[in-house]
Amino acid sequence: MQVALLASIRRTGWRLCLAAAPALAIIVPAHASADESDELIGPVDTQTGPAPVAIGAAALPLNAAMAPAASAPPQAPPAKDITARAVVSQFVDSPVSGDADKTLRYSGRFDGYLDIKGSAFGADESITVTVRPEYTWGKDSNGTIGLIPSNTALFRGENRGDFDLSVSLSKRWNSGAKLILGKVNVLDQGARLPVVGSDGHYGFQNLSMALPPSAIIPNTITGALLEVPTEKVLYRLWVFDPDSQYQRSGFETAFGSGVGFLGSVTFPVKVGGLPGYYALKLSGSTRDDINADSLPAALIPAPGADFGDRRGEFAAVLAGYQYLAAYPEAPGKGWGIFGQVYISNGDPTFLDKSAMLGISGNPRFRPQDRFGVAWFRYSLTNQLVRVLDQRLALEDEEGVEYFYTLGLSKGLEVTANVQVIDSAVAVRDAGVIAGLRVTAAF
Secondary structure (H helix, E strand, C coil): CEEEEEECCCCCCCCCEEECCCCCCCCCCCCCHHCCCCCCCCCCCCCCCCCCCCCCCCCCCCCHHCCCCCCCCCCCCCCCCEEEEEEEEEEHHHHHHCCCCCCCCCEEEEEEEEEHHHHCHHHHHCEEEEEEEEEEEECCCCCCCCCCCCCCCCCCCCCCCCCEEECCCCCCCCCCCCEEEEEEHHHHHHHCCCCCCCCCCCCCHHHHHHCECCCCCCHHHHHEEEEECCCCCCEEEEEEEECCCCCCCEEEEEEEEEEEEEEEEEEEEEEEEEEEEEEEEEEEEEECCHHHHCCCCHHHCCCCCCCCCCCCCCEEEEEEEEEEECCCCCCCCCCCCEEEEEEEECCCCCCEEEEEEEEEECCCCCCEEEEEEEEEEEEEHHHHHHHHCCCECCEEEEEEEEEEEEEEEEEEEEEEEEEEEEEEEHHHHCCCHEEEEEEEEE
16 A cells, blocks of 8 residues: 655645555455456445455455355356446645635546456456556645645645556466556555545545555555465565656666565454454565655755665554444445554654554445544654754644545545644644545546
8 A cells, every 4th residue: 555645835845755555455445446356355435335355256245244145146247358447536625724825726636447358369368457547637735734645636746747657467366366567556555445445536535544654665666566365364465666656667767776565464354243354564675765756855864964874664564444333224334443553664764653543434324425534643754853953843743534425326426525734844833624525437
């Protein structure tokens, strides 16, 4: 899970772009691509409920995994050489409390997913080429209250455009291991987190829950991503360019700022017969300056300042996702709790610690719906705050998000969202943002 985290501060005329942590467990909701469907190790989907529970290639739905095995499971239909899907969300939101401008804003996001199996061009079918366009439009409320984006779907780098294209090549082995090479949108990893299952289109909207920030891994990366599932543990190793590749081919910077890495282990467990996933993630890079590509000028220290001159950055995350209920009458549906803590070694990383805790899932009386409530707190590195003290007074940012999704039909949802945020910008009053999201999947 990491991505460049955008929050524009409209009053001061600049934007803040933080980086978000990638998913720590491999979870693929029903809106994930067909090529991802056999690496599942956890539940929850906004449309059809929990994904299969498995390590490696063998996967069973959540409730089926807890029931006696069927004698003759139906055979899956033959895989298509080319699969395509799209997700479109439209938003209206506005600050309704605090000192931010009470303007109603409209915005939207389109994401396309085209998977081409190797068999379509004469190669092994275990190879897949993924073409991933994205497009955003309109104006949103990011940065009107807090620094962290309240609308994950609309975050993008400062002064960057609305369109980007990612292309990657993946290879999958019979063991379930998978290697991805190329340009990858890390935002997609948020949809694969157990219980949380958020990516801007679905679930939580604030980036604090959809893709918790770490300020090390950018929103779009170029590199190699390896996933190795075993009987008891899932291992992940990423090596990538630490500069954001949004609206870049991946060759412009060519590791000019150093090399970034992510290593994680995820342990699936059962509590009372219900699945849980507990992960340790370590990330870092060899860069020797502040990540100016992910920050506005207002948060970049002046030359000679006592920040951003150390080589190397490192951060650790502990995360847990535990299901507390599953509905036998609605296979794949249920709810659970989640949380994580983050800590970094500081300079040159501009976030030093954070935490979040929440509940999410499906209500039993309407399992096609989904709900969630979560708390978060983030801190800019103390040394950076002191360096910027004469320019802008900063403090920890804290907030709570509530959402309820009404499933109208297959592929069509409406979500109400309310966020209460105490901004990291000290002079701002705590505020409330409320909005609606309409999401359609094709």
